[in-house]
Amino acid sequence: MIFEEDKEAMETTFKAENILKSNGLRKTQIRLEMLQIFMGSKHALSVSDIEKDLKSSHDRVTIYRALNSFEENGILHQTPDPNGNMRYAICSDSCPEHVHQDKHAHFICEQCNQTYCLEDVKIPDVVLENGYQLNSISYTMNGICRECQPA
Amino acid sequence: MIFEEDKEAMETTFKAENILKSNGLRKTQIRLEMLQIFMGSKHALSVSDIEKDLKSSHDRVTIYRALNSFEENGILHQTPDPNGNMRYAICSDSCPEHVHQDKHAHFICEQCNQTYCLEDVKIPDVVLENGYQLNSISYTMNGICRECQPA
DNA sequence: TTATAAAAGCAAACTAATTGCGTTAGTTTG
């Protein structure tokens, strides 16, 4: 018998392998694991978040280099949280390299500092004066997330 | 005869003195100068921007401490630029302390890295699921600003 | 004018992130 969780794990493993292969990256343990962590997270992760989630401990440099490689290949996008620390999230709708028009809004919790990707909240447009060339928009709400609400 | 520039300079000096006094802060040379720099800039400034603009050179620590003090008093607000470096801008519509609902949108130029405060571009609302407590919104456009447009 | 507390200035520490370099290990090719 096959459990749902197993099926899901198999699927993310398969997807992760695919992402690496299609970008000409090697299939190493940590990179596979990192991709699966991103696929399983609905919010943007900091380097220390990733470190916590990894099964075995690795050098931070390795994590940084993997993140940069993923970013360069358009697999991840990065944005600083309100404290200026970088967070990374997987590009759900395969962004062309380096063009990350995050079409959805984000919510950052002031308590737990998590960045939630609100995939189904579309960013509304505004009217921009002439002369500006617009490439992307980020819409970020700040407040208290559901988990951190006082009862 | 009094020139326009002088009048303006006088006015910003006067305003700056007022801001300091009304927040119970001391009127020191560098703090006055910093406030005037912020009043004269339409975009958010990094610490090194400020250093460049100051007439006399000062210890960075002094600048950092002034910035933090201004931020705590609701005179400035801070946001990270896309590289994660902090930038500071004056709160035009006197924000209550620590609540910086930037009601206007920002534009960040990918070329010169400047953050423009688009004072008259209001941030549109979105519908947020129940359970989230919304405190503030930031709306940031990325692209090429007017100064950096290729001719 | 003197007292006092805020702000300045110097040195040192801390943290996030990057770079250099030798080693390990996926992947490709013969």
Add this chain to the structure above:
DNA sequence: CAAACTAACGCAATTAGTTTGCTTTTATAA
């Protein structure tokens, strides 16, 4: 399947931004 190639790893050291501790200076108010 072995050899060769090079991406990726891991350690040490460095850089950059920011903060902290402590002493000295100085704006302000008694």
